[in-house]
Amino acid sequence: MDLRAELLKSIWYAFTALDVEKSGKVSKSQLKVLSHNLYTVLCIPHDPVALEEHFRDDDDGPVSSQGYMPYLNKYILDKVEEGAFVKENFDELCWTLTAKKNYKPDRNGNSVVSHQDAFKLWCLFNFLSEDKYPLVMVPDEVEYLLKKICTAMNVELNSCELEDFLSQEPQGQGGLTVWQFLDMVNSGRVLRGIEQEAISMAVEEVYQEVIEDGYLWKKGQLRRNWSERWFMLKPSALSYYMSEERKEKKGSITLDKHCCVEVLPDRDGKRCMFCVKTSSRTYEMSASDTRQRQEWTLAIQTAIRLQAEGKKSLHKDLKQKRREQREQREQRKAAKEEETQRLKQLQEEKERKLQELELLKEAQRQAEILLQEEEQRRRQQHEEMQRTLEIQLREAEQARASMQAEMVLKEAEAERQRKRILELEDMQERLQEALQQEVKARQDEEAVRYAQARLLAEEEEKLKQLMKLKEEQEEYIIRTQMEKQVLKQEMENKNKCLEEAQKQLEEVRVNRQRVDQDVMVSITSVPHLLTCTNVKHWNVQMNRLMHPIGPGDKRTNVSGGVFAGYQPLLSRRDSSLK
Numbered sequence: 001m002d003l004r005a006e007l008l009k010s011i012w013y014a015f016t017a018l019d020v021e022k023s024g025k026v027s028k029s030q031l032k033v034l035s036h037n038l039y040t041v042l043c044i045p046h047d048p049v050a051l052e053e054h055f056r057d058d059d060d061g062p063v064s065s066q067g068y069m070p071y072l073n074k075y076i077l078d079k080v081e082e083g084a085f086v087k088e089n090f091d092e093l094c095w096t097l098t099a100k101k102n103y104k105p106d107r108n109g110n111s112v113v114s115h116q117d118a119f120k121l122w123c124l125f126n127f128l129s130e131d132k133y134p135l136v137m138v139p140d141e142v143e144y145l146l147k148k149i150c151t152a153m154n155v156e157l158n159s160c161e162l163e164d165f166l167s168q169e170p171q172g173q174g175g176l177t178v179w180q181f182l183d184m185v186n187s188g189r190v191l192r193g194i195e196q197e198a199i200s201m202a203v204e205e206v207y208q209e210v211i212e213d214g215y216l217w218k219k220g221q222l223r224r225n226w227s228e229r230w231f232m233l234k235p236s237a238l239s240y241y242m243s244e245e246r247k248e249k250k251g252s253i254t255l256d257k258h259c260c261v262e263v264l265p266d267r268d269g270k271r272c273m274f275c276v277k278t279s280s281r282t283y284e285m286s287a288s289d290t291r292q293r294q295e296w297t298l299a300i301q302t303a304i305r306l307q308a309e310g311k312k313s314l315h316k317d318l319k320q321k322r323r324e325q326r327e328q329r330e331q332r333k334a335a336k337e338e339e340t341q342r343l344k345q346l347q348e349e350k351e352r353k354l355q356e357l358e359l360l361k362e363a364q365r366q367a368e369i370l371l372q373e374e375e376q377r378r379r380q381q382h383e384e385m386q387r388t389l390e391i392q393l394r395e396a397e398q399a400r401a402s403m404q405a406e407m408v409l410k411e412a413e414a415e416r417q418r419k420r421i422l423e424l425e426d427m428q429e430r431l432q433e434a435l436q437q438e439v440k441a442r443q444d445e446e447a448v449r450y451a452q453a454r455l456l457a458e459e460e461e462k463l464k465q466l467m468k469l470k471e472e473q474e475e476y477i478i479r480t481q482m483e484k485q486v487l488k489q490e491m492e493n494k495n496k497c498l499e500e501a502q503k504q505l506e507e508v509r510v511n512r513q514r515v516d517q518d519v520m521v522s523i524t525s526v527p528h529l530l531t532c533t534n535v536k537h538w539n540v541q542m543n544r545l546m547h548p549i550g551p552g553d554k555r556t557n558v559s560g561g562v563f564a565g566y567q568p569l570l571s572r573r574d575s576s577l578k
Helices: 003-018 028-041 048-054 065-075 087-102 115-128 139-152 159-168 178-187 196-211 290-309 314-525 532-546 561-577
Strands: 213-219 226-233 237-241 249-254 260-264 273-277 282-286
Touching (some): 003 115, 028 048, 028 087, 115 178, 273 290
Antiparallel strands (some): 213 282, 237 249
């Protein structure tokens, strides 16, 4: 039994314990917790996020054992390393899950074994059970285990009680389940009259013997002092730890065919000493008593022998031998039953053959009569068959002639078909050439189309530039029109100013005529005795008044006021007067 098979047995109990409805399926949340605990006790690094993702709740529902096995094999069992974890912790985890549901000790405290002893018996049961599911232990292995426990207590096994119990208890798959086994032990029928402490010590001794570990005193190599260490024996090595928790490994003794075990005399205050000699070193150890020393020396020698033979373990080897013996007994029993059945069948066959012989004789007589009738009927059938064959032969000759004619027609048709095929091949070649020309034309067309596309792209670029230039011209035209409007407005304003100036000129001309009239009236009425000074003054005013006014000239207001323009006129009048 390899490590994977041992672990699977315990995991099977844990899985079935989680199957509350006994439907063969377990919810994903429970499997997630179980997987996390297995990662922990087996010391396997894992990703909690990946674990949550794998067992997230969805519509698939619970998972069966067959559905869980791929994940268990790939992510857990394939990564397990022997010696990297404490198997007892792993077994305790699975035992805790399954015992809570299935193990029912006496509520009054009258159980023969304690809870811890029940756990060890469960481990021993798994070790000795068959490698088939559901796990059962055959009656021979049950008797072997109980004999080992009784031998450790120096008592005789009550075989009659065991046979009665086995005969009364229903056995599924040819053996007892672990819960039936524990109920039998707790009932006290087999271990009647023995104290619980003695049974506990015996179970512990058998457990240590089968598991092949325990405490020994070991002498150091450098300081030469004695230290108590927890030893664990495997066919390939004898490892020792600081304590039975196996958290701190102190060393390992490699066992091979060159190793040997020797008993040493008592010395240095130590008794029951022995040593293990390897090719490089000698290890001295001390047991608690002579019996323990004998068991250890025998176990180590057996491990060395099994290592040389390429086997795994003493108890596994013994278990395999017992299984082979059971199989041989069953084969012999089956062979014996088969032989008895065969003899019975032969006797029946003999009687049947005698009856058949009588029937054959009677049948022979009937057959002779039938043979004669059959011969006559066969002769008639032969004659009819001969006539039928002659008719068929003539029909065959006719069919042959028609087939030959048909063959000629077929050959002519084949010749036409061959010609047609040659024409089709020729046509195919022409079509192939046309296809190549078409492909070339398409390629040229693609090249032209590519050039046109490039020209179109250039034209589009030029069009964009022209549009941009057009926009700039439109902006310039708009700006020019605006400037033109501004100039037009200015010209209109200037024209208005010119019209106003012309109006003013007309008004001045009208005023001038009116003033001339007034002057003429004034001259006629003014006395002739005016002084020269006054006459000059009037001449100056008249000259000014008579001076024409241009559009851009400014009016000058003199002290004379409105009559300043009359000075030239007055001067002319004065000259005339002079």
